């Protein structure tokens with residue numbers, strides 16, 4: 001069977017069992033995403049990876065690749081929708097890039113640059129949420145969490161710990177820490193956990209490492225997120 005599909009007029013091969021996102025990443029085709037990670041089961045929640053598959057709007061990260069699919073990805077209309085989703089994420093939390101230690105290593109910022117988003121475009125909501133600085137090595141700033149659940153899945157699937165979960169609904173949804181006190185210092189989290197590394201924004205951060213690498217020399221400063229042949233290495237690469 002010929003396992004080939006077409007994304008934006010480019011034919012790419014895929015392996016049986018791959019999603020459209022996995023096939024695209026393997027072929028070096030960038031589909032914007034925030035809740036997808038190549039080493040973690042897909043979740044389909046951020047909706048940034050929506051593509052047109054034979055005319056139907058579907059998330060690339062949870063839709064199986066199938067022979068003969070004609071997929072639209074990098075189009076004005078899809079990128080306009082992605083811009084709006086990204087704008088909403090920016091104004092819903094504290095994502096003031098010049099004041100964030102994650103700048104240059106932040107996937108939300110890098111996707112915004114890819115989409116040509118240079119200003120929020122919507123009213124800022126200025127949330128005031130807690131910061132959990134109780135852990136010796138890791139800090140959690142709830143104001144920057146985009147609820148991608150990557151830390152939840154990484155802790156469960158890769159670290160075997162279940163340190164994180166999502167609690168609440170709608171605008172009250174938030175990360176919950178698996179400890180009687182609800183604080184990081186009383187959880188099983190350690191600085192080596194993959195759950196800490198996979199956070200795409202400046203919500204879960206390692207302490208004592210701020211500004212070791214100057215702004216301008218960080219991962220996305222050197223590697224634009226859509227760089228050909230690098231469609232998912234940004235998530236496995238060095239980010240500190």
Ligand code: SF4
Nearest residue numbers: 145146148149151199
């Ligand atoms: Fe995603 Fe980071 Fe929030 Fe976890 S803390 S849900 S990885 S943004």
Ligand code: FES
Nearest residue numbers: 033044046047061
């Ligand atoms: Fe597909 Fe988030 S990457 S929905």
